Amino acid sequence: SQELEQSPQSLIVQEGKNLTINCTSSKTLYGLYWYKQKYGEGLIFLMMLQKGGEEKSHEKITAKLDEKKQQSSLHITASQPSHAGIYLCGADYNAGNMLTFGGGTRLMVKP
Amino acid sequence: EPEVTQTPSHQVTQMGQEVILRCVPISNHLYFYWYRQILGQKVEFLVSFYNNEISEKSEIFDDQFSVERPDGSNFTLKIRSTKLEDSAMYFCASTTGQINTEAFFGQGTRLTVV
Numbered sequence: 001s002q003e004l005e006q007s008p009q010s011l012i013v014q015e016g017k018n019l020t021i022n023c024t025s026s027k028t029l030y031g032l033y034w035y036k037q038k039y040g041e042g043l044i045f046l047m048m049l050q051k052g053g054e055e056k057s058h059e060k061i062t063a064k065l066d067e068k069k070q071q072s073s074l075h076i077t078a079s080q081p082s083h084a085g086i087y088l089c090g091a092d093y094n095a096g097n098m099l100t101f102g103g104g105t106r107l108m109v110k111p
Numbered sequence: 112e113p114e115v116t117q118t119p120s121h122q123v124t125q126m127g128q129e130v131i132l133r134c135v136p137i138s139n140h141l142y143f144y145w146y147r148q149i150l151g152q153k154v155e156f157l158v159s160f161y162n163n164e165i166s167e168k169s170e171i172f173d174d175q176f177s178v179e180r181p182d183g184s185n186f187t188l189k190i191r192s193t194k195l196e197d198s199a200m201y202f203c204a205s206t207t208g209q210i211n212t213e214a215f216f217g218q219g220t221r222l223t224v225v
Contacts, residue, residue: 033214042202042218043154050211088154095210097142098167101154 003027004091006102013079014110021074021105023089031092032072033099034063038085079109113137115217117203123223124193132188132220134203143186144204193224
């Protein structure tokens with residue numbers, strides 16, 4: 001089984017709808033990062049979570065880290081076409097900023 | 112806003128040739144990283160670098176790879192003799208500290224080995 005699994009693999013939502021992406025780790029997390037990637041481009045930093053129960057928000061995006069520090073969710077409120085892209089979670093397993101990435105969730109937002 | 116910059120954006124090279132990928136990390140950052148993403152696959156860690164030394168490297172980072180910080184601003188990844196399977200997007204990243212710090216990535220260099 002994979003160390004870091006994201007679900008769903010892909011998601012199509014109507015503009016204005018809310019959505020949630022999950023990232024589940026098979027090992028204890030030291031930190032969890034969320035990035036957005038447009039096809040063929042770089043990774044845009046969204047949020048970093050460290051403590052169990054931590055929750056951070058930026059504009060319409062909220063990320064939470066489960067108290068057992070093995071799962072994170074990314075929630076987008078009132079999605080817009082600009083939210084489309086690939087969302088990647090990256091796990092720090094050994095406090096060294098060397099990240100293990102999940103397979104990504106491809107999000108499409110239909111206008 | 113400070114950013115990590117990578118050059119070139121796209122490099123095509125013949126199998127067996129040497130390539131050097133260049134990165135300019137954010138100026139006050141001290142830790143530097145290379146990752147790669149083969150088309151359709153996950154982003155994978157290659158190497159981390161601090162204080163002019165490799166801190167960690169993955170099993171992907173074999174003797175064909177090397178990293179260098181030749182001056183105060185550039186951070187390079189060299190592949191000595193490229194193979195077809197080296198074709199990938201290579202990302203440079205930098206952070207201010209080793210732990211609990213935001214990791215910022217560059218736009219990537221798409222390497223195509225023919």
